[in-house]
Amino acid sequence: MHPLEQLRDDALREIEAARDEKSLEGVRVKYLGKSGSISEWGERMKTLGKEERPVVGKLLNQARNAVTAALDQRGEKLRAEKESDALASMDISLPGTPHDTGSLHPLHQMHELAEGPDIETEWYCFDALNTPPDHPARNEQDTFYLPDGRLLRTHTSTVQIRAMESAPPPIRVIASGAAYRRDELDATHSPQFHQIEGLYVDENVSVADLKGELEFFMRELFGADSEVQFRPHFFPFTEPSLEVYVRSKALKGGEQWIEVAGCGMVHPAVFEAVNKARGDNAYDPEKWSGYAFGLGMDRLAMILFEIPDIRLFGQNDLRFLRQFA
Ligand code: DAH
16 A cells, blocks of 8 residues: 555544544644645655656545545534534523613603604794794794704694695694703703694584593593693684693692693684695685694603603613613
């Protein structure tokens, strides 16, 4: 047997005997590495005579190919074994690695349905809502203006106009989202807060419908034994206008009346503004009437979740948020 054949057989035996990838690599280096015993025959070729050279060259190639193939095969097998060992030793009954799933922000839990843009024109925020430029209500709702004259909406009542512009009566709309005012930030005021807006326009809608709906809503929210009170107020876009107060044993103290919403019957001037924008008389104030309301979401969430400070909503502190998960 030629020594190359002997080396080849030794290598194949050692490859078969290798129990892990590291010892397999040892075998490769020993025989096929730069100064491995099979590789050395490549150098030795140069010293051989013309007759012998092609014979040894052939043997060398065969040895190299056989050993390389065996190394590949054994390597593959060892890797597969290692993987199935890892799987076999895995206890699938163990609990998984827990990871944080996050949860809905308390304001988000109160937030549903239609939306309008936060950045609005003065027309949607004021003019169309019967609040012309010289109206004192504009001072009470001072906000942040963009260089192009647009503003951050001071209430979600803007969505009333957008809804009526895009669909004829009868309509029912609930919209919610952020509103902005130039208020100093303290425990009960924030330059950004959130509202829920409601609008219902149909034939023969009356204050009785408005009161019925809001009383129902408040009792669903604060409990069946809640008391609801409507007090006269002023809003430019409703006539008459009312404020909604709630008192409930479920709420702190149970003695105090808490103001939770503004509401009223849609002012005919609002319908007229919408008609002008639409270019028709779809919201004919002689034919249609409606009620609207606006609720402060932050306030409601603070009462319901017993949150003492409005600033907590905006701080994204997980210790706060996890209490409502
Ligand atoms: N937009 C009013 C505010 O932010 C709240 C309000 C009052 C909304 C009366 C209404 C309404 O829809 O009819 O103070």
